Amino acid sequence: MPSAASQAPDPLAASYVQQDFDHSGLMQRLGAQLTQVLPGEVHITLPYSEHLTQHLGYFHAGATSAIADAAGSMAARSLLPADQTVVSVEFKINLMAPAVGEALEAVGRVVRQGRTLTVTQVDVYALKGSERKPVALMQQTLFNLPQP
Numbered sequence: 001m002p003s004a005a006s007q008a009p010d011p012l013a014a015s016y017v018q019q020d021f022d023h024s025g026l027m028q029r030l031g032a033q034l035t036q037v038l039p040g041e042v043h044i045t046l047p048y049s050e051h052l053t054q055h056l057g058y059f060h061a062g063a064t065s066a067i068a069d070a071a072g073s074m075a076a077r078s079l080l081p082a083d084q085t086v087v088s089v090e091f092k093i094n095l096m097a098p099a100v101g102e103a104l105e106a107v108g109r110v111v112r113q114g115r116t117l118t119v120t121q122v123d124v125y126a127l128k129g130s131e132r133k134p135v136a137l138m139q140q141t142l143f144n145l146p147q148p
Contacts, residue, residue: 010080010081010082012082013037013039013077013078013079013080014037014078016077016078016080016082017034017037017042017074017077017078018034018037020074020077020085021034021044021070021074024070026066026070027044027066027067027070030046030052030063030066030067031046031047031049031052032044032045032046032066032067032070033045033046033047034074035105037074037078038078039078039079040075040078040079040109040110040113041075041078041107041108041109041110042071042074042075042078042107042108043071043105043106043107043108044067044070044071044074044105044106044108045103045104045105045106045127046059046063046067046103046104046105046106047102047103048101048102048103056098057100058098058099058100059099059100059101059104059126059135061093061095061099063104064093064095064099064104064106064124064135064136065091065093065136065138067104067106067124068091068093068106068108068122068124068136068138068140069088069091069122069138069140070106070108071106071107071108071122072088072091072108072120072121072122072138072140072142073086073087073088073108073120073140073142074108075108075109075110075120075122076108076110076113076118076120076142076144078110079110079113079118080144082147083146083147084144084145084146084147085144085145085146085147085148086118086142086143086144086145087142087143087145088140088141088142088143089117089141089142089143090140090141091138091139091140091141092138092139092140093136093137093138094136094137094138095135095136096134096135096136096137097126097133097134097135098126098135099124099126099135099136100126100128101126101127101128101131101133102127102128102129103126103127104124104125104126104127104135105124105125105127105132106122106123106124106125107122107123107124107125108120108121108122108140109121109122111139113144114144115144116143116144117141117142117143117144118141118142118144119139119140119141119142120138120139120140120142121137121138121139121140122136122137122138122139122140123136123137124136124137124138
């Protein structure tokens with residue numbers, strides 16, 4: 001059986017991703033925005049807010065991790081048919097630099113999609129003016145399952 005990644009992309013995939021993103025209470029609460037959906041790649045932007053910072057005024061690692069997890073998950077979801085979805089089973093994130101800027105952007109990309117597990121990589125950037133500084137790198141494993 002070929003993996004979903006080897007099949008033609010579903011032309012409605014972006015709408016499935018948007019619908020799943022819109023149903024994420026945490027993304028709504030954080031103020032995150034789904035800014036780009038391509039087959040196997042998703043961009044999520046998180047505007048700066050004092051409510052998202054740690055004690056030094058940087059974006060909190062929890063907020064950084066949350067949008068990275070969502071970007072990887074939505075990238076995997078973009079390759080699945082309407083009756084399937086994913087859940088995270090593991091991730092590792094490296095926080096490489098202070099997350100300081102006007103916004104964060106998480107770019108999730110599918111590395112490998114299998115029948116039951118999908119592996120993604122997510123790059124997180126701090127945006128300030130025209131600067132785009134890498135601040136975190138995540139590798140994530142997701143479990144593919146039927147949509148409830």
